[in-house]
Structures are given as structure tokens and as C-alpha cells.
Amino acid sequence: MARIPYVSRETIPDGRVDLYDRLIAERGANPEHIFLALANAPSLTEAVLGMATALRKQTSFPRVFRELAVVMVGVLTNATYEVDHHWNAALSAGVRREQLENLQDFEKSEHFTAEERAVVRLAKEATLEGHVSDSTWAATTFLGQQQRLELLVTIAWYNCVVRILLPLQIEKESWFVRQ
Known part of the structure; x- marks a missing residue:
């Protein structure tokens, strides 16, 4: 409750x-x-x-990257509400189910491109460490300055969201169904 x-x-x-x-x-x-x-x-x-x-x-980077990053934030913080809601959004954005199912092993999984790995790595490092390595930051240059900033703010925002969800013990809605 x-x-x-x-x-x-x-x-x-x-x-x-x-x-x-x-x-x-x-x-x-x-x-x-x-x-x-x-x-x-x-x-x-x-x-x-x-x-x-x-x-x-109002962001300009691809939705696939946003949803991969957001689901990763949810996975790393054990925020089931966030994972489930953005699981559906990820599928709708074009993220493949195999990617979602293999997100924890993204570095080794064959289901991710180098760009997708860079996005997920950025989400992982920012969530767990609060900072990102120079190599991780450099790996996201394919996005350009504005899009990298948008991605980073998105990751930070969803870290804020899970820190509201978890202490308040927000429950999934009765109408919600994970795909």
C-alpha cells in the first residue's frame, strides 16, 4: 500500500x-x-x-535510447514500477524484447549495437556512480552535444523518479498490464 x-x-x-x-x-x-x-x-x-x-x-534523441536508459535505471534501482511501465514504452518505441530481457548483460549480449551499449553504459554509470568515465562519455559522441545532454538529463530525471516511487511504495495501477 x-x-x-x-x-x-x-x-x-x-x-x-x-x-x-x-x-x-x-x-x-x-x-x-x-x-x-x-x-x-x-x-x-x-x-x-x-x-x-x-x-x-521535446527531446531530439531517439526514443529507443531513452527507453533503454530508463529501463536500465529501473533495473539498477530495483524499481519494478518503473521497469514495467517503461518496458511497455520501450517495446512501443522499437526496443526489442530480447534487448529488455538481456539488459543486465548488455555488454556481452549480441542483441545490442555499439551505440545502444554506450547509452545503457551511461545510464548504468550515472545511476550507480553518480559520474561517468571519460570513455563512456566519449562513446556517446554519436549523439552530439544537445542530444547527449538530453539523454543525461533523462537519466538523472528517472533516477529522481525512482527515488520517489520506492520510498512512497507506489503501486502499479489495477489497469496496468506489462506486455
Whole structure:
């Protein structure tokens, strides 16, 4: 059970039905539990929505790389909620199931290109160490400066997300099915 209630349109603090309606508009008819928990702090939720939307819709690097990196963050932090949600997003983005199933062995697996390995390695090092080696950073030059920055901010963001999910014990939604 989550450690904080999930809000509804009727229970959102400060009568912020406008924020609840924004959640529906941006996240769909069934917003994820993380957003419904965060909505207990409306101002923070607005900021979170801004960042989440920008990272999902306004970055220029390939979605395949984003989803590989995000699932890796979830795997490394043992954040099942994140892994499952982004597993589906990864498949939708074109990540192959074999890649997801072999993510922990990405360095040796034949299912990854050199570019995909570089992205996953960046996610791994940034998540576990907080910094990345010069060789790992250099291996991502194929992305260019802006895209590497977008990727790094995405990795950092999802490290933040899992550090909200885990302490709050956010549960998967009853409607959610991992593919």
C-alpha cells in the first residue's frame, strides 16, 4: 500500500481541479499512481509534469535510447514500477524484447549495437556512480552535444523518479498490464 493517498478530482488539495484536469489531459483518462500521489503537493506536481512532458515530447534523441536508459535505471534501482511501465514504452518505441530481457548483460549480449551499449553504459554509470568515465562519455559522441545532454538529463530525471516511487511504495495501477 502506498504511503500517501492517490488523489481524485474530489480530494485534490486546495480545490485544484484544474491540476487534476491537466493530469487527465496530459497523462490520459487513468493517470499513473505516481502522479496521483504527487498531486498531494500541487505546485510540485506542476513542475514534475513540466519536466516529464518536456523529456517525453521535446527531446531530439531517439526514443529507443531513452527507453533503454530508463529501463536500465529501473533495473539498477530495483524499481519494478518503473521497469514495467517503461518496458511497455520501450517495446512501443522499437526496443526489442530480447534487448529488455538481456539488459543486465548488455555488454556481452549480441542483441545490442555499439551505440545502444554506450547509452545503457551511461545510464548504468550515472545511476550507480553518480559520474561517468571519460570513455563512456566519449562513446556517446554519436549523439552530439544537445542530444547527449538530453539523454543525461533523462537519466538523472528517472533516477529522481525512482527515488520517489520506492520510498512512497507506489503501486502499479489495477489497469496496468506489462506486455
